Amino acid sequence: MKFAIQVNEGPYQHQASDTAFQFAKAAIENGHEIMRVFFYHDGVNNASSFTLPPQDDRHVVNNWASLNIKDADGEPELVVCVAAALRRGMLDESEANKNSIVGNNLHPAFRISGLGQLIEAGIQSDRLVVFGD
Amino acid sequence: MATKKFMYLNRRSSFGTVYAIESLEVVLIAAAFEQDVSLAFIDDGVYQIVEGQNTDGIGMKNFSKTFHALGDYDINKLYVSKESLEERGLSESDLMPLVYEDEDDDWAEKTSIKVVTNDELKAIMSEQDVCLSF
Numbered sequence: 024m025k026f027a028i029q030v031n032e033g034p035y036q037h038q039a040s041d042t043a044f045q046f047a048k049a050a051i052e053n054g055h056e057i058m059r060v061f062f063y064h065d066g067v068n069n070a071s072s073f074t075l076p077p078q079d080d081r082h083v084v085n086n087w088a089s090l091n092i093k094d095a096d097g098e099p100e101l102v103v104c105v106a107a108a109l110r111r112g113m114l115d116e117s118e119a120n121k122n123s124i125v126g127n128n129l130h131p132a133f134r135i136s137g138l139g140q141l142i143e144a145g146i147q148s149d150r151l152v153v154f155g156d
Numbered sequence: 157m158a159t160k161k162f163m164y165l166n167r168r169s170s171f172g173t174v175y176a177i178e179s180l181e182v183v184l185i186a187a188a189f190e191q192d193v194s195l196a197f198i199d200d201g202v203y204q205i206v207e208g209q210n211t212d213g214i215g216m217k218n219f220s221k222t223f224h225a226l227g228d229y230d231i232n233k234l235y236v237s238k239e240s241l242e243e244r245g246l247s248e249s250d251l252m253p254l255v256y257e258d259e260d261d262d263w264a265e266k267t268s269i270k271v272v273t274n275d276e277l278k279a280i281m282s283e284q285d286v287c288l289s290f
Contacts, residue, residue, distance in 0.1 A: 029288070031175075064178055107178060138185040145286040146160055146189065153289050 025056045027144035031155025033065035034083035035076070040069050043154035044086050057092050059100045059144040062133075064155070067108040070101065070133040088132035101133040102140045160285035161192045166201035167290065170220060171211065176204050177219050179290035184222075187229035194233035194284075195226075196277060202240045205269070207252045220252070227256030232268040239274050 028047055032039035047057050062069055074084045092100045108129075109118060115129035129135060145151045164183050168175045186193055197205060204220070211218040226232070234254060241247060248271050257263040272280070281287060 031290075063182075064174055106181060138182050139189070141182060141288075142162075142186045142189045142191070145162060145288070146158060146191065151286050151288070153287075155289070 024050075025058050025147070025149045026050055027058055027148035027151045028060045029141065029144075029151060029153045029155075030060060030062050030066040030069060031064045031153065033068035034074065036065070037156070039154040039156070040066065040083055040087075041081070043152075044083070044090070046152065046154070047090055047092070051090065057090070057100070058148055059102055059140065060087070060092060061141045061144055062101070062103045063107055063138075063141065065111070066155070067103045067111055067113045070103045070108075070113060070130050071128050072130040073128045084130055088130060091132075099132055099134045103129065103133050103135050104141070105135050105137055108135055159191055161194070161283060162186060162286045162288065163281060163284040164193070164195045165281075165287060165289040166195060166197050166204055167199045169200040169203040170209060171214065171216050172200075175290045176201075177217070179288075180219060180222055182288065182290075183226070183231065184229065187226075187231055193231050194235060194280070195231070196235045196237070196281070198237040198240050198274075198277070200240075200244075202236055202244060202246060202251075205234070205236070205251050205254065206246065207250060223252060223254055227254065227268055230256070232256035232266075234268045234270065235277055235280060236269055236271045237274055237277055238271050241271065 028043050030040050030043045034040050076082055087101055094100050114127045115135050116127045119127040166179055170176045205223055209218055209220040254268045255265050256268050258266050
């Protein structure tokens with residue numbers, strides 16, 4: 024089955040991202056496809072390359088990156104909503120440059136794009152599964 | 157592109173958390189995809205479409221007026237839980253008059269709001285292809 028996933032909560036504060044990750048991992052291991060994971064609301068914080076949990080804890084961001092979810096052209100399909108990301112200080116290099124901000128924190132396994140990507144995922148997948156409160 | 161039935165479930169009030177405004181942002185984008193879109197307002201979500209919201213004292217953007225634009229985007233199925241209204245001492249007359257123009261009926265102005273019981277809403281939800289919960 025072709026799944027799309029929406030993650031609405033940030034890491035560590037809430038279990039939604041962990042549960043979504045476990046779901047995605049299990050789905051892939053059982054031969055299903057995760058065509059896209061869309062991060063919205065505080066979920067955009069799951070893409071921060073500045074994340075440094077203590078060594079005895081799980082690394083939520085690296086967990087997502089380890090799933091290697093990409094399209095046929097090798098583009099990341101871990102997608103962060105641009106509007107939600109910018110208002111929360113989650114920037115890739117291009118957005119940082121555009122806004123004259125020094126530094127950027129989008130992990131390279133993710134990409135920033137628009138809400139249309141969420142709707143498209145809902146249309147193209149067999150199931151869209153939402154994780155959050 | 158295939159047409160699917162999308163339902164947006166609004167479960168929280170307007171300003172306590174970011175979910176309400178960011179849900180509305182998704183709905184407005186979704187309108188461009190020509191899908192069959194409906195919205196449901198349940199639990200505290202019914203507060204989102206209460207008439208006369210005023211954010212002057214809290215420094216937040218009053219986005220409630222944006223709901224009036226939905227009719228122009230052909231989004232005219234707004235289901236409101238009867239039980240959720242009653243539990244909060246509200247009735248349909250407390251809600252904003254959200255309307256659309258029916259192109260199949262000489263552009264007559266009609267209400268987009270339909271108050272339904274939770275059982276009716278359950279049946280409507282089971283017909284959806286995609287439910288996005290906010």
